[in-house]
Amino acid sequence: MTKLTALLLANFTVPENIGVNPQSMLWLLPLVASIAVVYKATKVPKIKAVGFIRESAVLFGSIVVFMVVTALVLCAMAWLITE
Amino acid sequence: MAQRSREGHVVFLLVVGLLAWLVPGAGHVMLGKKKHAAVIFVAIVLTFGAGLYIGSIGVINPIGAKPWYVAQVMNTPAVAALGQMTKTGNYPVYGRPNEIGQIYTSIAGLLNLLCIVNAVYLAHLSKDEDVGD
Numbered sequence: 577m578t579k580l581t582a583l584l585l586a587n588f589t590v591p592e593n594i595g596v597n598p599q600s601m602l603w604l605l606p607l608v609a610s611i612a613v614v615y616k617a618t619k620v621p622k623i624k625a626v627g628f629i630r631e632s633a634v635l636f637g638s639i640v641v642f643m644v645v646t647a648l649v650l651c652a653m654a655w656l657i658t659e
Numbered sequence: 660m661a662q663r664s665r666e667g668h669v670v671f672l673l674v675v676g677l678l679a680w681l682v683p684g685a686g687h688v689m690l691g692k693k694k695h696a697a698v699i700f701v702a703i704v705l706t707f708g709a710g711l712y713i714g715s716i717g718v719i720n721p722i723g724a725k726p727w728y729v730a731q732v733m734n735t736p737a738v739a740a741l742g743q744m745t746k747t748g749n750y751p752v753y754g755r756p757n758e759i760g761q762i763y764t765s766i767a768g769l770l771n772l773l774c775i776v777n778a779v780y781l782a783h784l785s786k787d788e789d790v791g792d
Contacts, residue, residue, distance in 0.1 A: 591715040591756035603713075603759050607766055610706040614699055614770040618777040623694040 605640070612636040668786055675782040679775040681735060686778030690785060699774050707734050707767035714760015716741050717750030727761045733768035733775075 594600055612635040620628060663671060679686025684700035687693075710718060721728045721742040732738045744750075752760065 588711050589715050589717075589750060591717065591752040591760065592713050594713065594755045594759060596755050600755055600759070606709065607706065607763060610702050611766065611770065613702045614774065617695050617698040617702070618773060623698065628698075 604643070608639050608643075609636055612639065663786065668783075672779050672782050676775055676779045679778040680733070680771070683734065683771045683774060686775060686782070690778065690781050692781070699771075703734065703767050703771050703774070706770070707764050710760045710763025710765075710767060713763065714752050714756045714758075715750055716745055717752035718757060718760035718764055719745050721746050724761060727765050730765035730768040731761075733772045734764070735771075738768075 594603075609632075612632045616628060616632045616635060617623070620631065675686045675689055678689055682700070683703040684696035684698075687696035687699060718724075719728065719731055719738060719741045721739075728742060732742075
């Protein structure tokens, strides 16, 4: 038990190995999910499982779509300026 | 719900805010919103824990990353204790793990700040009505 606890705590003292590549951008997805869930928890007067999950999913999708659109617009602008 | 005096109401708001800062979701528990509290607690603790796991406790850096640290302390005052441990420089972290860890832990703190404000606002409204589940 002590070894297991020590092993668990040790995981928090050494950073994970995450490369600088396009796939590392996917780390934003869990963060966006967390933001959507907490924000909705502060907004809805009553929490009912199905409705809450649906509303959080809609907000999650909205944020992701907005970020993708923003990224595409910035890419297009960069391409227009540099070409 | 029984009416509180003006001074009693201010103390109540302070207690709710302080509890919400000490433990994410505790302010909502005090208001009887247990489902909200559970969702807030799980989401914030998971986000903060994920940030610490990715970047290690070294992402809490009260000397080299003060603005991030201010946001991180919004999670709970216990983060300040971690800051005392890490300011010795024994937990170095650089590059992408540092960035992702700092972003996760800081966003978790800012989300908790949102919940603190929300709990205090609901506590203020509860002066006139019962806001529980």
